[in-house]
Amino acid sequence: MTRIKSVVLGTAILPAVLALPKTTPTHAHYRGRGYDANSTSDRAQAVVDVFRTAWGGYYKYAFPHDELHPVSNSFSDSRNAWGASAVDALSTALVMGQKDIVNQILDYIPTIDYTKTATEVSLFETTIRYLGGMLSGYDFLTGPLSDLADNKNNVDALLKQSETLANALSYAFETPTGIPWNNLFFTSRSNDGSANGLATVGTLVLEWTRLSDLSGNTSYGALTQKAESYLLNPSPPSSEPWTGLVGTDINVTTGQFLDSTGGWVGGDDSFYEYLIKMFIYDPSRFATYRDRWILAADSTISHLTSHPSSRPDLTFVAMYNGRNPSLISQHLACFDGGNFILGGQVLGVQKYINYGLQLVDGCHETYIATATGIGPEVFGWDSKRVPADQAEFFNKSGFYIQNPTYDLRPEVLESFYYAYRATGDPKYQDWAWEGFLAINATTRVGSGYSNIDNVNVAGGGGYGDFQESFWFAEVLKYAYLIQAAEAEWQVSKDGKNAWVFNTEAHPFKVAS
Numbered sequence: 001m002t003r004i005k006s007v008v009l010g011t012a013i014l015p016a017v018l019a020l021p022k023t024t025p026t027h028a029h030y031r032g033r034g035y036d037a038n039s040t041s042d043r044a045q046a047v048v049d050v051f052r053t054a055w056g057g058y059y060k061y062a063f064p065h066d067e068l069h070p071v072s073n074s075f076s077d078s079r080n081a082w083g084a085s086a087v088d089a090l091s092t093a094l095v096m097g098q099k100d101i102v103n104q105i106l107d108y109i110p111t112i113d114y115t116k117t118a119t120e121v122s123l124f125e126t127t128i129r130y131l132g133g134m135l136s137g138y139d140f141l142t143g144p145l146s147d148l149a150d151n152k153n154n155v156d157a158l159l160k161q162s163e164t165l166a167n168a169l170s171y172a173f174e175t176p177t178g179i180p181w182n183n184l185f186f187t188s189r190s191n192d193g194s195a196n197g198l199a200t201v202g203t204l205v206l207e208w209t210r211l212s213d214l215s216g217n218t219s220y221g222a223l224t225q226k227a228e229s230y231l232l233n234p235s236p237p238s239s240e241p242w243t244g245l246v247g248t249d250i251n252v253t254t255g256q257f258l259d260s261t262g263g264w265v266g267g268d269d270s271f272y273e274y275l276i277k278m279f280i281y282d283p284s285r286f287a288t289y290r291d292r293w294i295l296a297a298d299s300t301i302s303h304l305t306s307h308p309s310s311r312p313d314l315t316f317v318a319m320y321n322g323r324n325p326s327l328i329s330q331h332l333a334c335f336d337g338g339n340f341i342l343g344g345q346v347l348g349v350q351k352y353i354n355y356g357l358q359l360v361d362g363c364h365e366t367y368i369a370t371a372t373g374i375g376p377e378v379f380g381w382d383s384k385r386v387p388a389d390q391a392e393f394f395n396k397s398g399f400y401i402q403n404p405t406y407d408l409r410p411e412v413l414e415s416f417y418y419a420y421r422a423t424g425d426p427k428y429q430d431w432a433w434e435g436f437l438a439i440n441a442t443t444r445v446g447s448g449y450s451n452i453d454n455v456n457v458a459g460g461g462g463y464g465d466f467q468e469s470f471w472f473a474e475v476l477k478y479a480y481l482i483q484a485a486e487a488e489w490q491v492s493k494d495g496k497n498a499w500v501f502n503t504e505a506h507p508f509k510v511a512s
């Protein structure tokens, strides 16, 4: 499906001879006459408008650098100066049908030199943002959105550049175990020698397997599947305190886990996410991954489920150190509700869907409890550790704030999206819309959108002056898709998905 850009009608009286195209979109009235906040197509168009505002600021003041500093109208290159925001924005511009932006990005990508960078490269971040963004673009532009590309050579370049990038990264896997180093220095073809982690090792396999399937070079998938094998069969036994739930740091030389701490939090999160997504990508090749997801999900329900003493109606998931749970969670972890729902749908197991919906409720509470209507980066609910100045807040809300920042993160909206796709309940569209309005009202500044200092102070307590590339890839994509019309890339209600989203929200076509 392609969408026509909405016609700007304003209040001008159109000459009678100026015929409107037959395909005048239903939301054409949005700009001129305000919009109906209960109309999902008007909401979707409002998200597109925000996307265009953010892209315009980035394009004017930062392109082709990695990200915009919207307050100072400047830029930085935190992701190796390959244009992270542009590559990350591509799949969102595509699903939104923003042809002009799609082609600005497509004209740029063939000019990137992925073999050179002066700064440290994260194998994980590079994989999920750059490789994920280009492969998703390739899947869309060789598939259902092919008419959005002006130049077919630019589409071919997406795959070529993906191979060039993966080839430049692949020396990371030259270790005694095959587990890659994460932090790389291209100039000296070296690494920083540090332990790798569960999420950073376990969130490569979808992108690199897709690249193998598209390019015909089987090495990419093989490298990451070998690395993943150490995560699926963890050693020593103490690193798996509950079946399926594992530690965090891994020695690249020995393949041994170095601890038994973890959870669904940052550093661990997308390892669990990808177990079920690999099964969606190809059930015949990745059934073992599904089995490990089921073990992790069941152990989570049995051992990590927690209800705050002041709000026993809420459900949060604890972290752990060995078999000791700690009652802390994060905005990052709020993808978990969506992932349980997705797993439940795909496996046809209602208990995972029900559990996921409870987690979605809990994360929604972290949004509606604060002064801005946005949830905090880190929160806790241990009744013995409530900060004195948050006692009243804890009594009312069921959690206290440990880190009050908001970094333009998507996870809560992402879980609303899965909840809506599974249930069809418009409540989740309303929640996503309210979250989007709060984020738009609080983080909009200067030439774009910024991270903020304090979600529990009206206005957000100050700006960090940094517009993350995942603002384009994730926040605006989920905020849009939950309101948008049916399309083949939307998560399906019946558990039979034609597309699967990587952890950066870049949709890939599943292996057929």
Ligand SMILES: *[C@@H]1O[C@H](CO)[C@@H](O)[C@H](O)[C@H]1NC(C)=O
Pocket: 036, 037, 038
């Ligand atoms: C939107 O829907 C709600 C609930 O159905 C209703 O109370 C509200 O008045 C509606 N708002 C508009 C602007 O139509």
Ligand SMILES: *[C@@H]1O[C@H](CO)[C@@H](O)[C@H](O)[C@H]1NC(C)=O
Pocket: 166, 167, 170, 217, 218, 219, 220
């Ligand atoms: C296949 O990928 C591997 C891993 O990056 C690379 O070393 C090799 O050169 C590639 N083969 C071809 C024919 O491009």
Ligand SMILES: *[C@@H]1O[C@H](CO)[C@@H](O)[C@H](O)[C@H]1NC(C)=O
Pocket: 193, 194, 195, 251, 252, 253, 254, 258
């Ligand atoms: C990993 O194990 C090797 C071999 O035992 C050891 O030399 C190295 O210091 C360990 N590295 C880390 C980060 O623990």
Ligand SMILES: *[C@@H]1O[C@H](CO)[C@@H](O)[C@H](O)[C@H]1NC(C)=O
Pocket: 391, 392, 395
């Ligand atoms: C919190 O709730 C407890 C138990 O209901 C009560 O004893 C305490 O006074 C409350 N504290 C505040 C600050 O509201």
Ligand SMILES: *[C@@H]1O[C@H](CO)[C@@H](O)[C@H](O)[C@H]1NC(C)=O
Pocket: 046, 437, 440, 441, 444
């Ligand atoms: C988003 O914020 C901008 C700037 O404050 C505002 O003009 C716009 O109306 C907001 N969008 C929505 C849908 O509220």
